[in-house]
Amino acid sequence: MSETFDAIVIGAGPSGNACAYVMAKAGLNVLQIERGEYSGSKNVQGAILYADALERIIPDFREDAPLERHIVEQRMWILDDKAHVGGHYRSDAFNEEKPNRYTIIRAQFDKWFNRQVREAGALVVCETTVTELIKDAKGKVIGVRTDRDEGEVYADVVVMADGVNALVANRSGLKKEVTPESVALAVKEMHFLPQDVIESRFNIGEEEGVVIEVAGSVTVGMVGTAFLYTNKESIAVGIGCLVSDFTEAQVRPAFLLEKFKNHPSIKPLLAGSEVKEYAAHLIPEGGLNAVPQLFGDGWMIVGDAAQFVNAVHREGSNMAMTSGRLAAETVIEAKKAGKPMIASVLSAYKKALEDSFVIKDLHKYRRLPKVLHNNKHFFTDYPRLLSQAAETMLRVDGEDKRSKEKKITKSFRSTRRIGGLIGDMFNLARAFR
Amino acid sequence: MQEISIKVEEKLYQNRYMVDEGRPHISVKPHTKPSDALAALVKVCPAGCYTRNETGQVEIAPDGCLECGTCRIVCAATGDIEWNYPRGGYGILFKFG
Ligand SMILES: Cc1cc2nc3c(=O)[nH]c(=O)nc-3n(C[C@H](O)[C@H](O)[C@H](O)COP(=O)(O)OP(=O)(O)OC[C@H]3O[C@@H](n4cnc5c(N)ncnc54)[C@H](O)[C@@H]3O)c2cc1C
Ligand code: SF4
Numbered sequence: 001m002s003e004t005f006d007a008i009v010i011g012a013g014p015s016g017n018a019c020a021y022v023m024a025k026a027g028l029n030v031l032q033i034e035r036g037e038y039s040g041s042k043n044v045q046g047a048i049l050y051a052d053a054l055e056r057i058i059p060d061f062r063e064d065a066p067l068e069r070h071i072v073e074q075r076m077w078i079l080d081d082k083a084h085v086g087g088h089y090r091s092d093a094f095n096e097e098k099p100n101r102y103t104i105i106r107a108q109f110d111k112w113f114n115r116q117v118r119e120a121g122a123l124v125v126c127e128t129t130v131t132e133l134i135k136d137a138k139g140k141v142i143g144v145r146t147d148r149d150e151g152e153v154y155a156d157v158v159v160m161a162d163g164v165n166a167l168v169a170n171r172s173g174l175k176k177e178v179t180p181e182s183v184a185l186a187v188k189e190m191h192f193l194p195q196d197v198i199e200s201r202f203n204i205g206e207e208e209g210v211v212i213e214v215a216g217s218v219t220v221g222m223v224g225t226a227f228l229y230t231n232k233e234s235i236a237v238g239i240g241c242l243v244s245d246f247t248e249a250q251v252r253p254a255f256l257l258e259k260f261k262n263h264p265s266i267k268p269l270l271a272g273s274e275v276k277e278y279a280a281h282l283i284p285e286g287g288l289n290a291v292p293q294l295f296g297d298g299w300m301i302v303g304d305a306a307q308f309v310n311a312v313h314r315e316g317s318n319m320a321m322t323s324g325r326l327a328a329e330t331v332i333e334a335k336k337a338g339k340p341m342i343a344s345v346l347s348a349y350k351k352a353l354e355d356s357f358v359i360k361d362l363h364k365y366r367r368l369p370k371v372l373h374n375n376k377h378f379f380t381d382y383p384r385l386l387s388q389a390a391e392t393m394l395r396v397d398g399e400d401k402r403s404k405e406k407k408i409t410k411s412f413r414s415t416r417r418i419g420g421l422i423g424d425m426f427n428l429a430r431a432f433r
Numbered sequence: 434m435q436e437i438s439i440k441v442e443e444k445l446y447q448n449r450y451m452v453d454e455g456r457p458h459i460s461v462k463p464h465t466k467p468s469d470a471l472a473a474l475v476k477v478c479p480a481g482c483y484t485r486n487e488t489g490q491v492e493i494a495p496d497g498c499l500e501c502g503t504c505r506i507v508c509a510a511t512g513d514i515e516w517n518y519p520r521g522g523y524g525i526l527f528k529f530g
Contacts, residue, residue: 035521037451042500044530106530127522147520165502167518177509185503187479189444190529234529246477247470247507253479258439277529278444280479280499282506 005031005155007331008144009122010130010168012039014317015303016161017113018057018324024120026332031153032114032122033146035129039117040110043163044188044281045317046229046236048211049104053318057325058116062098066108068231069209070099073202077265079216080387084265095208103209103229103236105190133158133172133299140342141298144168157341158299159327161320164282166292166305174299175292178307180247181373182286184224186240187253189261191273195233201269202230213314216383218260222249223372223379226260227314228269235270237261240283242373253280283316284309287369288362294353295346300327310361312368319358326352368431375424381415441481445497452496453523459495459504460515467491471513474504500525 009020012034020032036042048071054061073090094100118124134143134152143154160168164183169175193201202210214226224241239253239260246253261270284290284307291307294300302308303320310319330349331341339345353359372378389408393401412421459482461471471491474483480497483504493514505516518524 035518037522037526040530041526042524042530044527047530107527108529110530129518129521165505178506179509180506183506185477185479185501243477243503243506246503247473250473250476252439252441252476252481254439254441254444254481275444275447277447277527278499279448279527279530280501280503282502 005029005123005153006335007031007157007159008033008153008155009159009161010144011161011163011303011305012036012114012117012124012126013043013110013161013163013303013320014113015305015320015324016159017110017117018321019159019161019302019328020122020124021057021113021117021120022325022328023331024117024122026328027121028332028335030122031155032117032124033128033130033144034114034124034126036126038111038126039114039124040107043106043110044186044279045104045106046188046227046238046314047104047106047109047317048229048314049102049109050315050318051098051100051102053321055098057321064112066104066112068103068105069204069207070094071101071103071211072204072208073210075210075212077212077214077216078383078386079214079218079263079265080384081217082264083387083391084214084216085386085390103211103231105231105234130162130168133168133174135172135298139297141296156298157331157346159324159331160299160301160305161303161324162305164284164304164307166301169292169301169305174296175301178284178286178290180244181242182284182290182307182369183243184240184283184285184311185243185246185253185280186238186283187257187278187280188236188238189257189275189279190277191235191237191270191275192233193235193273197272198230198233198235204230214260215379217380218256218263219379220249220251220256220259221376221380222246222251223376228266234276235273237266237270242285243282254278283311285311285369287311288359288366289369291362294350295343297342300330300346300349302327308358308362310365312365313361315361322356322358323353326356365431371427371431375427377416378424378428385412385415441479442497445480448497448499449526449528450496451523451526453519456520457493457495458517458519458524459493459498461491461493462513462515464490464513468508468511468513470508470511473507477507478504498524
């Protein structure tokens with residue numbers, strides 16, 4: 001391969017696929033390089049797909065994308081060792097013509113998305129790992145080196161869409177290494193059950209889905225959350241905590257997953273299922289502070305590689321697709337105007353991100369990682385107290401309700417002094433503002 | 434903490450891999466006493482790839498690696514391990530992800 005491409009995209013996850021698709025659709029000569037056997041074979045997600053981000057790229061994706069179920073019910077549970085308390089939201093309004101959220105299976109979804117990239121005209125090369133960037137004498141990125149023989153290829157611009165580990169940018173000195181405090185390790189299993197069993201167990205119709213988001217004692221005091229999502233014929237169940245917490249607490253991730261699956265509120269939902277896969281993946285959780293320099297001479301960085309994840313709302317793939325699209329549009333604009341792919345021109349990408357929900361949402365929650373990190377009792381004391389409070393109020397045992405209320409207040413105060421309680425509420429409210 | 438017995442190997446057994454025979458993508462640098470970071474990997478690696486040998490060194494058998502990158506990040510500051518992606522096409526092949 002000696003020709004020079006308009007653009008090279010490293011990686012074929014949602015960010016790389018979005019980027020390559022948009023550029024190829026606009027007629028650019030695009031090369032996409034993926035290390036997996038096919039797009040999706042290395043990728044892990046819960047997985048909830050947010051329709052909006054994809055709709056802006058492929059408006060009629062619902063016609064043939066492999067979607068599992070659209071979500072009609074969200075359960076938010078706080079667990080202690082025996083119980084869960086929480087809230088559910090279910091609405092028939094989610095049974096709309098163009099549903100807003102779907103469960104997907106990433107290996108299948110990515111494969112489909114990548115087929116659209118090829119059909120749009122991009123050249124996709126799989127089973128090839130990019131090892132480093134090639135720069136000219138002035139330091140402008142002009143291509144990439146791969147692990148293939150004679151594996152050097154050149155382009156006007158290189159978009160790094162290589163995911164959370166972002167090895168290409170790290171090793172080229174364009175970005176600092178992510179720290180154990182700013183990423184979560186998630187482990188996940190796929191549990192298969194007949195479709196009708198899932199539908200009766202979760203009280204849902206044929207295409208409808210339920211998601212359960214979980215916090216509390218299942219993370220044994222570490223900062224983290226767990227989830228359970230319904231697919232057509234499978235249930236995805238997983239749990240993730242900060243890597244720094246795993247190393248400090250010396251907890252085995254597989255143990256944590258097993259503990260979650262065996263919780264009395266979760267176990268009956270999985271009963272009788274056949275497990276077909278065990279996966280692990282990192283999730284960027286550093287928020288806005290972890291976002292690196294996003295562009296330079298001849299390069300841009302998108303998706304997880306840029307650490308674009310909103311951990312509070314478990315949004316990542318939508319930020320990945322949106323950042324991929326905005327990077328593509330930046331290249332298309334520059335090309336049209338006949339401008340070179342240098343930092344001053346590519347800075348339009350950052351501007352576009354700042355005007356989008358990607359940076360706005362990361363900005364909104366910028367304080368949260370620190371607040372959670374410094375307040376581990378959110379994951380230990382509060383779940384226990386809430387569960388105890390619910391039990392105290394619900395158990396009918398001859399004690400009057402006012403005495404029960406006093407008991408609950410006392411249990412909160414004895415665990416966290418009143419100053420602590422107020423401080424917690426303040427910190428949390430501020431972090432969510 | 435309630436005791437739950439788990440065998441990670443049994444979990445990995447359900448996965449598909451294309452092992453690059455004789456070309457491990459991760460290696461532990463020679464050491465006499467492992468650093469805290471390196472020692473932590475014995476528990477923290479989700480695939481249980483790291484073990485302690487009889488003389489106390491940490492060893493890796495990366496065949497079951499899920500390519501998450503956790504060990505890479507934990508040991509980035511200490512430089513205890515050499516980490517690369519497997520060659521293109523090799524390693525874990527997620528059926529579902
Ligand atoms: C357990 C879990 C649950 C999640 N749940 C949700 C959810 O419900 N909703 C949501 O929106 N987000 C969720 N996320 C986040 C979401 O998965 C990510 O934000 C998203 O996948 C990022 O897309 P990406 O394209 O940037 O990176 P990736 O999907 O990681 O893609 C990177 C691609 O680059 C390839 N690659 C890497 N290095 C190289 C190289 N050197 N050469 C060639 N190719 C390379 C990889 O093989 C891969 O295909 C979840 C994540 C996890 C781990
Ligand atoms: S990359 Fe992940 S699965 Fe592989 S050895 Fe390191 S910690 Fe274990």
